[in-house]
Amino acid sequence: xxxxxxxxxxxxxxxxxxxxxxxxxxxxxxxxxxxxxxxxxxxxxxxxxxxxxxxxxxxxxxxxxxxxxxxxxxxxxxxxxxxxxxxxxxxxxxxxxxxxxxxxxxxxxxxxxxxxxxxxxxxxxxxxxxxxxxxxxxxxxxxxxxxxxxxxxxxxxxxxxxxxxxxxxxxxxxxxxxxxxxxxxxxxxxxxxxxxxxxxxxxxxxxxxxxxxxxxxxxxxxxxxxxxxxxxxxxxxxxxxxxxxxxxxxxxxxxxxxxxxxxxxxxxxxxxxxxxxxxxxxxxxxxxxxxxxxxxxxxxxxxxxxxxxxxxxx
Numbered sequence: 001x002x003x004x005x006x007x008x009x010x011x012x013x014x015x016x017x018x019x020x021x022x023x024x025x026x027x028x029x030x031x032x033x034x035x036x037x038x039x040x041x042x043x044x045x046x047x048x049x050x051x052x053x054x055x056x057x058x059x060x061x062x063x064x065x066x067x068x069x070x071x072x073x074x075x076x077x078x079x080x081x082x083x084x085x086x087x088x089x090x091x092x093x094x095x096x097x098x099x100x101x102x103x104x105x106x107x108x109x110x111x112x113x114x115x116x117x118x119x120x121x122x123x124x125x126x127x128x129x130x131x132x133x134x135x136x137x138x139x140x141x142x143x144x145x146x147x148x149x150x151x152x153x154x155x156x157x158x159x160x161x162x163x164x165x166x167x168x169x170x171x172x173x174x175x176x177x178x179x180x181x182x183x184x185x186x187x188x189x190x191x192x193x194x195x196x197x198x199x200x201x202x203x204x205x206x207x208x209x210x211x212x213x214x215x216x217x218x219x220x221x222x223x224x225x226x227x228x229x230x231x232x233x234x235x236x237x238x239x240x241x242x243x244x245x246x247x248x249x250x251x252x253x254x255x256x257x258x259x260x261x262x263x264x265x266x267x268x269x270x271x272x273x274x275x276x277x278x279x280x281x282x283x284x285x286x287x288x289x290x291x292x293x294x295x296x297x298x299x300x301x302x303x304x305x306x307x308x309x310x311x312x313x314x
Contacts, residue, residue: 005065007176008169015044016057024165026137030150031169035200038120041147042069045116048145049074076104077118095128101136105144112143119148123155130157137163171197187211194258208242210255217256221263221279227312232305239300249300253290260286278314285310
């Protein structure tokens with residue numbers, strides 16, 4: 001068993017206890033390691049739908065460590081989908097996206113066959129979708145279960161939270177982080193500080209080689225006169241090289257937002273008040289443009305040209 005398999009053992013023990021004793025209709029797994037939580041959710045759903053087998057805790061751990069999860073007709077996952085016509089991921093999960101859940105739960109099959117709906121992640125649900133989900137949770141069925149993945153606790157409706165079993169997953173410690181991030185030591189340390197120890201975010205950044213732009217972008221933040229007329233095109237070319245057409249480019253905006261936020265803290269420690277204020281403005285600009293990209297059907301090259309123009313003029 002790898003070091004990563006040993007992560008969140010107490011939480012897995014709690015899930016297994018719920019499985020063996022009184023399984024709630026809705027369980028929320030909350031934490032920053034979205035991909036790890038997703039794997040745990042899928043593994044736990046496999047355990048639930050095979051209710052005719054007397055599983056042990058060791059069985060559950062073995063399922064968790066198995067990277068090749070089999071698709072089950074009794075497990076239904078809801079996540080943001082890629083819009084081929086608009087060349088981007090959907091901004092949110094809407095009510096229409098969860099409209100099939102009721103049908104999924106009502107499908108006739110073997111007696112007492114349990115079904116599980118996994119929502120990845122509830123933070124992406126629109127208000128209408130959240131209310132529709134609440135209605136489903138309020139209509140309990142002993143064989144219908146939700147496993148809900150959550151990143152930001154504040155983005156869960158209190159009415160959903162109050163009707164669910166809430167399980168918190170703390171951030172990984174440095175030892176686990178460094179053991180499981182396949183990169184050189186200096187990059188690992190930078191990413192740990194930048195992402196506040198998030199393995200999922202760091203892996204995303206490494207997969208797209210975003211660390212290649214880190215030093216250059218920091219230079220631009222600290223000396224905005226270095227931003228030239230061709231700067232935006234260089235960054236656009238970098239994105240087109242590192243991202244395939246069906247990958248979520250908002251990861252790029254997340255990355256430069258975290259770099260900016262880190263620089264704010266660095267300048268604050270040095271007592272550079274004026275630069276802190278300027279960087280805070282830039283941070284809000286980057287955040288706004290990230291939201292623009294996620295919610296509007298805009299070409300990223302156009303956004304990046306406008307983004308660097310705004311940054312230069314702070």
